[in-house]
Amino acid sequence: MSIVLARIDSRLVHGQVLEAWVPHVNADCIVVANDDVAATSFQCMVMQAAIPSSIKLIIGTLEETASILSSAELLKKRVLLLFATSEDALKVRTLGVEYPKLNLGNMHSSDGKDRYTCTIALDHEDIEKLQEIETQGVKIVSQCVPADREQGWHKLIRSGGR
Amino acid sequence: MVIADYLLAGLVAMLTGLDRVALVQVMISRPLVAAPLTGLVLGNPLLGLEVGMLLELLWLGRLPVGAAIPPDDTQVAVGATVLAFSMGQMLDLVGMPMVILAVLVAIPLGKFGQIFDRLARNVNDRLAVAGLKALSDGNTNGLERRHLMGLISFAVSSLATACVIVLIGSVVLFYTAPQLIGAVRDTGLSLQYSLIIVGAASLLGTINVNRSISLFCAAFSGTLLVLWMR
């Protein structure tokens, strides 16, 4: 198993992931690590319907993710790992899932969050969580789609939010 | 080119620009349609078709997915058609070489489209806030009006992009076209085709099909063999 992309995307499975990232990193398996989705069978079904049969989709809770990723089934797969929030990404990391690089895709804005790019809104907690992930040796970058330029997240934070 | 022509072209720029995201999305915003449409109002649809052909594939692989904003190929197509037409008349240069030059000058200027598009969407942020406020006052009509006002920002940003492309493009072409036209003519078909082929290759590179390379090679070889043997 190799994780070809780990990404925080509040929309989880959507066009940017399937149309742009999957071909770019040649992924053949998508793992969604999310407690809410895993608990709702209806949403699992809708997500499954969006994925072509050539790509394997596995939806698991945060706890399950490490064991899913080390299962024999995924031994030869090129995995694209999706989180909805920085909190989930940190939790999965501390549960023992190693990913060398973390891509910030869409982090939807809500009250109390500052927008740093068109698609990324963060609050204090997000920044703390990301910092913690970084201290574990993960390179954190923001890049919405492969055609955009990759940008280190520190540069993003320095430029300030609004 | 007379003022009325520019006004008509501006109208086409706005209509096709709205079609990109805000209104209808029946794909009159694709260069293959937008350029001939511009050509049509200027009285030379074939010129537009040539522009559209060169541009259609270039950014086709860049999907308008989510908040990602691709370069504005619509206004590049509209602008290049206007440039090929007006500067062609002014400098007395006609035919494919002039079309190619106009397209080449317009392509990098498509970046401006991304900037203006982003601005328009930021303006709409404020409209959205105002719309929600109207709603919380119980004024649904106010929300509808704010929503529709978003069309104005998109139309203005499209028009602005087209104007920038035509203005900068005219200046650049005025000074460079007479010098470069000879070289463009000398390249024969290669320059013209290279534009289409770069587009085709970039589409091929971004399409997510496992067997895309083998399918492409088989289709290419098969077609070429048939044409060659014939």
Add this chain to the structure above:
Amino acid sequence: MKAPRISWLTFLRVYLRSFLLQASWNFENLQNLGFFYLVLPGLRSIYGDELSRDVQRRQVTYFNTHPYFAPLIAGTILRMEERLHAGEDVAVDPDAYKKMVMAPFAAMGDALFWGGVRPLAALIGLLLASQGSLWAPVVFLVLFNLPHLFFRGAGLILGYVQELRAIETIQKCRLPDLAIRLKESTTILIGVLCAYLSFKGCEHQDISGAWGFVLLPIVLLFAWLSHKGVTSLFLVLLTTSSLLLLALLF
């Protein structure tokens, strides 16, 4: 209390309004106003002109999906609102439903329309345009918009009639796999187009058509470069400037 059924005229208005979904597209909440605008005629015929706070609030939340899929969601939402108004139970509440389906539907629409139908229609149009035919844009528009306009209308009706079960119907259509078939056809047509242009180029230079194969590795190289993230703009500048330099030097 039985809610008045939504008339077909109202559905027509919702259908037409779906063309304006993205008029106020914004970074904050994307299509939120648009969706409210879309379902408003339906809401008015269910609740009358005075919409309650709850109804308003749940229909202007963050929303973003593929524009052609919005009528499908709107259909289901209107049926749910009808049920809620009549005091019936709904399995999933409208806001949760929107949250669950918008991203997967966006993925399906992107794959099917932006990734599948559009490039295919464009390539067919281009092959016609390379013959100098002004029918090219017309053919492109027709090929693209027949499925597009049908999908918007069928989606609205399907969503209203089947509600949550509409997902099952959509799933049975295997749209993502259909999208892959369309993309495969597109790659074939890219091959045909490149070969045709290559052959025309050879003919123009009065050399054997076999030289056309020279283009094959070049296209593959460019495809690989763009797969690696090199932009089309850079590739264009590279090729044209080198071709122009060659022409200027020799």
